[in-house]
Amino acid sequence: MAGFLLLPLIHPDARSSAADAGGGQRVRIAEVSVNVPDVALKGTDGRTVSLRAALDDGRPVMLQFVFTTCPTICPLLTGIAARTRQDLGKERERIRAISITIDPEHDTPSVLRKYAAIFDADPDWMFLTGSLPDVVAVQRAFGAYRGNKMNHAPYTFLRRSPRDPWVRVDGIVHAEVLEREVRKILGTP
Amino acid sequence: MYREGILPSGENMRGETRGRASLSGAMGACANCHRRSGMGSFEGGTAVRPVTGQALYRPSDFHGSAWADRAAPDRKKPWPAYTDESLARAIRQGIDPAGRSLDAAMPRYSLADADLRRLVDYLKSLSAGESPGVTEEVIRFATVVDARVGRDRRDAMLDVLRAFVRDKNAGTRREAARARAVPGPESRKNRAYRKWEIDEWEVTGPEETWGDQLEARYRRRPVFALIGGISAGGWGPVHRFCERFEVPCFFPDVAAPGIRGPGHYSVYFSRGVALEADALAWHLGGDPEVTRPLEVVQVYRDDGPGKAAAAAFRESLARTAVGSVLRDVLLPAAGEPPARFLETLPEGNRFSAAVLWLSGSDLRRLGEPAWNAASPRRIYLSSTLAGTTAASSLGAPTERVRLVHPFPLPGKEGPGLTRIRLWLRARNVPPGEERVQANAFFSVTIVAEALDRLLDFFSREYLIERVEHMAEDSVTPASYGRLSLGPGQRFASKGCYILRHVPGTGELIPVGDWIVPDTP
Numbered sequence: 001m002a003g004f005l006l007l008p009l010i011h012p013d014a015r016s017s018a019a020d021a022g023g024g025q026r027v028r029i030a031e032v033s034v035n036v037p038d039v040a041l042k043g044t045d046g047r048t049v050s051l052r053a054a055l056d057d058g059r060p061v062m063l064q065f066v067f068t069t070c071p072t073i074c075p076l077l078t079g080i081a082a083r084t085r086q087d088l089g090k091e092r093e094r095i096r097a098i099s100i101t102i103d104p105e106h107d108t109p110s111v112l113r114k115y116a117a118i119f120d121a122d123p124d125w126m127f128l129t130g131s132l133p134d135v136v137a138v139q140r141a142f143g144a145y146r147g148n149k150m151n152h153a154p155y156t157f158l159r160r161s162p163r164d165p166w167v168r169v170d171g172i173v174h175a176e177v178l179e180r181e182v183r184k185i186l187g188t189p
Numbered sequence: 190m191y192r193e194g195i196l197p198s199g200e201n202m203r204g205e206t207r208g209r210a211s212l213s214g215a216m217g218a219c220a221n222c223h224r225r226s227g228m229g230s231f232e233g234g235t236a237v238r239p240v241t242g243q244a245l246y247r248p249s250d251f252h253g254s255a256w257a258d259r260a261a262p263d264r265k266k267p268w269p270a271y272t273d274e275s276l277a278r279a280i281r282q283g284i285d286p287a288g289r290s291l292d293a294a295m296p297r298y299s300l301a302d303a304d305l306r307r308l309v310d311y312l313k314s315l316s317a318g319e320s321p322g323v324t325e326e327v328i329r330f331a332t333v334v335d336a337r338v339g340r341d342r343r344d345a346m347l348d349v350l351r352a353f354v355r356d357k358n359a360g361t362r363r364e365a366a367r368a369r370a371v372p373g374p375e376s377r378k379n380r381a382y383r384k385w386e387i388d389e390w391e392v393t394g395p396e397e398t399w400g401d402q403l404e405a406r407y408r409r410r411p412v413f414a415l416i417g418g419i420s421a422g423g424w425g426p427v428h429r430f431c432e433r434f435e436v437p438c439f440f441p442d443v444a445a446p447g448i449r450g451p452g453h454y455s456v457y458f459s460r461g462v463a464l465e466a467d468a469l470a471w472h473l474g475g476d477p478e479v480t481r482p483l484e485v486v487q488v489y490r491d492d493g494p495g496k497a498a499a500a501a502f503r504e505s506l507a508r509t510a511v512g513s514v515l516r517d518v519l520l521p522a523a524g525e526p527p528a529r530f531l532e533t534l535p536e537g538n539r540f541s542a543a544v545l546w547l548s549g550s551d552l553r554r555l556g557e558p559a560w561n562a563a564s565p566r567r568i569y570l571s572s573t574l575a576g577t578t579a580a581s582s583l584g585a586p587t588e589r590v591r592l593v594h595p596f597p598l599p600g601k602e603g604p605g606l607t608r609i610r611l612w613l614r615a616r617n618v619p620p621g622e623e624r625v626q627a628n629a630f631f632s633v634t635i636v637a638e639a640l641d642r643l644l645d646f647f648s649r650e651y652l653i654e655r656v657e658h659m660a661e662d663s664v665t666p667a668s669y670g671r672l673s674l675g676p677g678q679r680f681a682s683k684g685c686y687i688l689r690h691v692p693g694t695g696e697l698i699p700v701g702d703w704i705v706p707d708t709p
Contacts, residue, residue, distance in 0.1 A: 046707065069675035072222045073233045076294055079210030103675060105683040108707035118216060131702065132671070148661050149675065152233045172235070172294055175209040 027177055028170040034157075037137045041100070041130035044113040049128060051138065054098060056162050060185045061096045063157040065144050067103035068115045073154045076172045081156065082119040083175040084182060094186055097125035102139060102149050104129045142166075160185045191311050192225060194218030196304055204296025207283065212296055219308075222294070224676070226650035227315035230658070235294050242313030245271040276312070277305055320647035321436075322413030328383035328647070330636075331412040333403070333427050333441070335420040336393040345621035346419050346442060347389065349629040352616040354385045357637065381645040387416060387633075392426075396493070399426035407434060414439065414649065417632040419625065422522075423447040423493025428455050437653050440632035440667075440681075442625055444573050445497035451679035454649075456656060458628065458669055459682040462498035462546065465571050465593040467706035468685035469544065470505035473512065475701075482541075483512025486565070489546040492522040494574060498546040505708070515540065520547075526554055540565040547571075549579035567591060572688070577697060580690065592688040592697065596624075597670040599688075599697050605666025624668035631667035635659060 036055060040048045055061050064081060066074035078099065085092045099116075101107035107115070112127040121127070129135070139145035146152050156169040158181055169181055194202045194214045201214040215221065219240065223229050227241040238244070249267045268287035271279070275286040280298050283291040300308065322329040332350055334343055390406050392399045403426070418427065418441035425447040431438045431454040438455040445461045460467075473483060487502060489495035503514050520526050526547075543565040545552065552575055570580060572594040580590045597603065606623065609630050613620065620626075639655035660674040660681050672681035684705040688697040 067675065069677050071224065071230060071232060071676050072235055072237055072294055075212055075216045075221065076206060076208070076210050079206075079212055079216070080208050083209050083211065103673070105673065105705050106675060106678055108705065110707050110709040146233070148658075149673075150230075150232050150658055150661075154233055154235075172206070172210075173208055174293075177208075 031165040039134040041128040046109045084178045192220045204298045241315040316648040321411035323647045331388040333418040337421040345625035346629040403430040444494040463501035466502035468704045471706040474509040484515040486516045487544040488518040542567040544569045587690040595685040634665045
């Protein structure tokens with residue numbers, strides 16, 4: 001499969017590679033550097049969560065941006081994350097998953113709670129909302145802000161530890177591909 | 190199956206993508222991706238193609254929608270028209286008529302033959318009906334006006350709509366001529382032009398009778414959609430009329446939509462006073478200056494907005510568990526409020542807060558009741574009902590008064606209002622009620638912009654979907670701050686400020702952040 005050029009506008013320092021996700025579908029995988037802003041978000045129980053603390057809880061982390069009324073991409077992204085976590089079995093407890101809504105004024109804690117339930121989210125998978133400016137700042141930090149939420153990009157971000165770079169998986173990937181990347185991070189074959 | 194993802198047997202329909210994401214029930218419903226119109230969408234780099242019979246049973250170069258030609262990279266070359274057999278193969282195995290795999294986002298569904306046949310029949314019927322209110326030359330809309338609305342507000346809305354239509358029709362005469370002169374697919378955009386007409390539907394008498402009045406008007410001369418609209422009381426009958434006749438209604442200027450949950454056909458600026466009530470209860474829960482237990486008196490009129498606000502507040506306050514409404518004071522829908530009536534309440538000075546869901550003129554007539562005693566420590570007013578200047582006429586010490594304000598901060602309205610003032614002046618529309626003018630301008634502009642995207646494909650469902658998509662990008666001024674919708678979302682503005690007065694000045698500043706109440 002031919003290599004892929006990443007949009008240099010988004011992350012000039014991104015190192016990229018492409019993988020065949022099967023059926024001719026390409027997945028772009030890149031390392032990106034992210035300076036996570038120090039914002040307080042809210043969990044599905046309405047309690048405040050420091051984003052930095054949630055990301056640095058000692059475990060590897062997997063992060064997605066979604067919104068609950070999103071017609072096509074988010075159900076697939078979330079569905080693949082759910083499938084991956086299911087397939088990981090017990091091991092999923094070793095990796096924290098975080099889904100942050102990009103439509104925070106609609107996706108209040110109680111709306112996110114229902115969404116998480118649709119995907120049978122396990123206890124190590126957090127769904128976060130917050131004020132609009134904070135959520136925009138987080139998306140910008142990850143190079144994932146696209147203005148209108150309908151233009152959002154299908155990214156999944158992975159990181160082994162705060163000392164490691166973020167890995168960005170771009171595309172609606174196969175659960176197997178995501179699982180493979182997650183296992184790389186976890187260091188288990 | 191298409192809309193809800195439920196099989197005729199009652200079980201959830203289940204699809205699985207090549208990436209092994211499994212989607213069942215509503216998440217796997219075709220309408221989730223292809224939308225109710227069947228026209229698809231374009232989202233974050235994924236083109237969800239149209240699946241109306243019209244689009245599928247023709248070769249793929251049919252420009253069924255703006256993104257029909259933005260297919261997945263390996264499907265750039267056209268493909269032949271679908272047949273019932275190849276369509277079944279697409280749905281079950283994700284293979285197009287040219288034998289290529291569909292994009293990984295399209296799930297595969299293993300459906301029984303009978304279910305599949307029903308689904309295919311449904312696709313053939315999608316957006317295939319005629320479009321009420323649209324003829325070869327004219328596209329007809331209506332706006333609903335409650336006869337009780339005062340002249341100022343009524344004229345403010347109608348002047349804007351009329352000026353917009355005059356402008357629009359002056360600009361489209363040439364396209365209509367060009368469309369007739371140049372046949373063929375290139376003139377599709379030209380052929381889409383219609384002369385606009387907006388009928389003014391005045392409703393009179395008790396609200397219970399509005400439904401019949403609307404129906405009679407509609408039967409006499411159907412319209413494609415309702416634009417704007419204004420009411421002094423409730424809006425429920427209009428909402429129900431729209432659901433029943435599947436007529437979209439875009440952004441009426443109403444303080445209380447008067448409905449429990451969102452419907453499908455009506456799109457509102459906000460939940461109105463019910464949003465204010467929820468935000469206030471939310472705020473009270475976190476305001477340490479309010480004495481506990483919180484004991485509230487709320488005063489409201491026996492009309493649509495009054496009852497909606499009071500009911501929402503009572504419910505919300507109970508949910509936040511910080512206090513209760515100790516007394517409801519219900520004033521008749523019309524007539525003067527009794528003078529100094531607050532003083533006569535048996536609870537006397539026990540209230541920690543008074544919430545007055547009243548208009549500016551009512552507040553002026555209240556006189557100076559118990560305001561000068563120590564209680565209530567807080568008096569809350571609705572900015573929607575009372576405006577921002579009514580506090581001063583209340584006669585209460587302004588440091589006690591708070592305003593629930595679902596609009597941008599005073600002085601921070603942005604360039605929108607200036608723009609609309611210029612637009613109005615250029616069209617000789619006299620300046621009037623600014624919020625009403627701005628809202629009417631927003632409604633009619635976003636409908637016009639969305640309609641442009643439909644080309645000559647006049648589907649109401651598709652129009653709603655375009656508005657959902659575009660609301661967030663709209664730079665047109667409305668009296669609200671940021672407006673945003675999404676698929677299925679029907680209230681575009683979702684929060685409020687609580688404002689207080691800076692002592693000694695007329696200035697209003699926020700207490701805390703923009704509140705988005707979480708109402709389960």
